[in-house]
Amino acid sequence: MYLGVTKPMLQLVLGAVLVFALFRVAGAKRAMVPGRLQYVGEAGYGFVRNTIGRDIIGSQDFMRFVPYLFALFFFVLVNNFLATIPFIQFPTMGRIGFVYALALISWLIYNYVGIKRHGFVGYFKLQTIPGGVSGPILALIIPLEFFSNILVRPVTLALRLFANMFAGxxxxxxxxxxxxxxLIHGEGLVKVVGPVSWLMFIAVAILEVLIQFLQAYVFVLLNATYIQGALAEEH
Incomplete structure (x- = not known):
């Protein structure tokens, strides 16, 4: 009986379990001199905390967002890497619905923190009126800024990750x-192109591993950038 459970849905669960298990084990026996697994866990946390959280959001506000950014980065990264695992070989984020869900969470978070800091009117004023702009031009600028910063941003955030994973x-x-x-159906010199195609497959597969990491990084980096923009005093 079909229960409506698909392979990518199972991969989402698998990715979450793998991330939780890895860092749960890595932090289970903390020591002054870390073992290999503890070192990997601390290095991963430090990378997200310092490179994405502190450097983008700023030293005053970043710590409260680190758990979200940390979990998001490794969740997306593991699900991207599943595309290169034998017998799985499908990028979970190649399903646009999953990526839109993550983008929606991001949209809710950065709009919430912006409204909480600046108030509803103040936040939307900051997001739609660039500093130093005034006069009749605002009749054109305000709708464009609202469309770009409030409506389109989560769509482009999702499409960037989805398109790269799906295309790869x-x-x-x-x-x-x-x-x-x-190789099977070609004749003469055409058969020679078969091995060349497989060599390209290997080259693209190696390149794809780098792209999988970069897309997870860029996705979370943009999340941090949007949070920073929501908290900033001037657009």
Missing amino acids: HLLLILFALGGEYL
Whole structure:
């Protein structure tokens, strides 16, 4: 009986379990001289805390957002890496609905903290009226800024991650299946292109690992940037 559970849905659960288990074990036996797993956990936390949280949001406000940024980064990263794991080989974030859900969470968080700090009217004023701009031009600027900063931002945030993961997956399929087809059905010199296609598959697979990391980093970096912009006193 079909229960409506798909492979990407199971991957979401698997990704969450893997992230929780890794850092739970890494922090279970903390020591002054860390072991390998503790070192990996501390290095991962320090990377998100300092490189993304403190450097982007600022030293005054960043700590309260570190748990969210830390969990988001490694959740997206693990789900991206699942695309290169044998017998899974599908990027969870290649399903746009999952990415939109993460973008919606981000949208709710940075708008909430902005409204909490500046008030409802003050926040939307900061988001729609650039500093130093006045006069009739505001009739054009305000709708554009509102559309860009409030409505479109979560859509572009989601599409950037989804498009990169989906496109990389399609490229791998193209080179792998294309090479197989040319070897089996090709004739003469055409068969030579089959191994070349597989070499391209290997090269793209290696490059894809780097892209999977970079896209997780960029996704969380933009989250931090939007939070910082919501907290800032001037747009």
